[in-house]
Amino acid sequence: MSDTNEIIPQKRYFKGSTDGKRPLHHDPLGKARSDYDLIVIGSGLAGLTAANVLGRAGHRVALLEQHYNFGGLATWFKRRGGHVFDISLHGFPIGMKKTCRKYWTQAIADSIVQLDGVRFDNPQFSFDTTFTREDFTDKLVDVFGLERAQVEGFFDALRKMDFFDPSDETTGELFERFFPGRNDVHRLLMEPISYANGSTLDDPAITYGIVFSNFMSKGVYTFTGGTDQLIKAMKAELVKNGVDLFNSVEVERIVVDQSPMGERRVRGVMANGRFIAAKAVLSNANIRSTITDLVGPEHFESDFLERARAVRLNTSSCQVYMGLREGTEIPFITDLLFTSTRPTFTSEALCDFHGESRTFSFYYPKVRPHAAPRYAIVSSTNARFEDWKDFDRAAYEVEKSKLERDTLASLERYVPGVAEKIEHVETATPRTFAFYTEHPAGTSFGTKFEGLPISAELPDQVGGLFHAGSVGIIMSGWLGAANYGAISANKVDAFLHALAHEAASEAAQS
Template sequence: MRQDEFDAIVVGSGMGGLVCAAYLAAGGRRVLVLEQHDVAGGNSHVFRRRRAYEFDVGVHYLGDCGPDGVLPAIFAGLGLEGRVTYREMDQDGFDRIALPGLTVDVPQGWQGYTKRLMEALPGDAAGILMFTDICAAVADETRELMLSDGDLSVADLMARTPVTARWGRSTVTELFDHCSLSPRARTVLAAQSPNYGMGPRDAVVSQHAAVTDHYLRGAYYPRGGGQVLAASLVEALEAYGGELRTRSRVGRILVEGGRVTGVGLADGTVLKAPLVVSNADYTRTVRDLVGEEHFGRRLVARTRQAEMALPFATLYIALDTELPARPNANLWWYRDGDIEAAYRRLAEERIDPVPFLFVSFASLKEPGARHVCPPGHSNFQVMTLCPPGYEYWGVREGPAAGERYRRNQAYQERKAYLTEAMLSAAEEALGPFRDHIVHLETATPITHERYTLATGGTPYGLARWGGVGNRPDTRSTIEGLHMVGASTRYGSGITGAAVGGMACAAQIMDRRLLSEVHRGARLGAPELLPPRATDWDPLAVSRGAGRRTARGLARIG
């Protein structure tokens, strides 16, 4: 085979793209992964500052990483068991939900979760029990279906998922109304909704149930930080004959006569392959990389009218002191007890004072880790959802279209304004800490788009594509073209994207891959994986073999 010809090319190296690529390589295909950024990983990547602090961009915690977990099974199927391990968070309270006059620590398991909520809100106890019973049933049905080892008829599908058939495509607000829940109860039940970037009026019950169930199966953090996930997949890809090329931006996915023929890079290079998997943003894939002319009118109309999930702004903070003692739990802080009103204010671009915060404490999740921060210091992130679109930021087209925004005065003023508002809210939630800040950095949705090319700078992909709850499958209408990532029907987040990558590889290979590996099957051979030296650096590995020793890599210490 020629050097510019491959069996499969994967555009983008987020979790979905890397999982799909690694499984295709393990299955014997010659696979090339192309990534426009300096390192692979997408929203799972990290960055380093001052040779002392490492910040996770998107991996703040993972669910369902116990012995029966889906994500560990996906890695194990590639021979990676033992290379990716997980630290448990506080299983009696891995998420702390704080409202004025009310604090609820979310424990592992639906039963304990429901009991704790009913005790905290006794006036809503009956409605809470009804809500969680329905969500738990939907979650169980969809997980069983995801791990099933055979195709079901429509009649069998309906028989096995009766609660999902009744409630799965209803909005969370519709279920709230059915359960006659108060605004305060709705706020506690939907407090973690920023995990999927939508408020209760936009999110469907199946999505809310799946994400809630994911964490109620146990909350974890990967040892070594989020980059270990991507680096391990890169090791598997390369060990099984695949290749990762970073700093390689794809300008076009080539289609002739209704089928894929390869890709054209931004520098003019053409690479051939009969199979292309796009882990790029779904909207940009359809409209820019492939071109609307290659798709049917209905799909194009849906994509033009699509709405994205809400994006985040994030403060990356390092202190020269330790935070006051607190459990190994994330904090979900709300200014008041009406989450639906908070989302309405967000849509109206009224986010000062900041209505809610998510705070992730990296130095608690991996205490003593040299790469996180020096001894006696703290490393944490403060996040809040932002209005969609560019108008709020004073930006016209966005960095993916080439706009140079960083010297835009309106953008810088808005960024500084929101930074101050978030810091003020964080000190309300945590107590004073500004005098101890030694590093402060703000990432806006525009920053996120610059690095990931995600429409609107959201990590969560599509919120609406056609009807409520609709999302595209990984298989497209163009022969040889598949799509993975946060916008597919398999969900967003690390595990959702990984499951989508598995589903895509399974379609291509015509195997029930997820059920196979969950039952213990192994496609990869661990003996082919490279040894890890004591100074093994997941960030270096994630640059790909061709750039592993290139200059410019930040290191700790």
């Protein structure tokens, strides 16, 4: 029995960007090899998928993640009282089922289910939708009074868009071409995509068309079991395929050798102060950070570097996480609610500091059927890092508290009395995302469209250096990230096979 005067140490709680990271008390790389075929930096869905594809192909792969959790923004966190919050689970297109079946497992694909409801509510229109082409067509005809041929022509034009389309038409110009002067129609078509990837009416129409067409296929889907079960299943599959997983590992530098003839090739990484050799490195970090911080500008041609520095970062998000007390419940409202009190629509206004527009994701017990029945609600608002970055600690907390009050007031309009049932409220801002992801300016939506060719051309600059991440808006979201990871993995596989063939030829000649 302990002495009653014994001082019991209090558990230290580190509050993200305000308190910094929890100190390490072990060596995360203690079981790492000295060399690998491939090192993947970052465990977003692109990095995870690339690692799994290449591990399955028989390559020796290590995945290094600076956070304690895997998944990037496809992750979760827990709080006292049994609360579990998903960072970004709602929602993604049906194509995610095919992607998970092909690059992961049938069991993961089978856990992807369609949302039961999506609702829009703003001063210009209010209705529920299945978020399919058929239902959107009916709404545009019956609610907005458009001609069916006009609507069908718009959707057909989107389906024909591809990466090789030379058109420089913007999304706003596309809308005006089909639905001139119809701000309400523009709102319906653009608002959910802006929440999904941060795009605006001024971005290229192709960035809108491909993403919207994916969603319009058969509605919006989510993962039954929550992100914690998804990442648990993905980690198990990675281990099964021989991938070494290491969290809490900070990669300081991608090491590059340069020959007297100017040829540049990856040699490995410096991580937690240790060098680990690798034939190839795939970065799942932000493309600009990869070039300027991890590799270094001295290893790139001047014209490429100039183009890379011109890549614009996209915007970020604020999220308010609300957990209901155990034993309390709310009726089914919808799964995904796009709500706003703004009289008219502009995509830029979605990012307004303490703006009037937000998306509510409702997490009912059906999301985690394996667990005790609990309810959670997450509010998302698009945001700009510049609006949050310069507050001192006191002012920062004041602004977060205001965001929480505004969010609860908005939620009460749809779920009267819900505030009395909520026992945990927590807010994440662009500063939070910048801290946890180490992306510049908390860019939860990656880069603008010009980031895509920079990402794709990286191996041309440095042999063995590859990238997979949220670039070009199109690659934002779960489906785009996972597919881009698979695309990059195929390039890495071809590179590693070429190296093996080259080594075999040299051995045969000697």
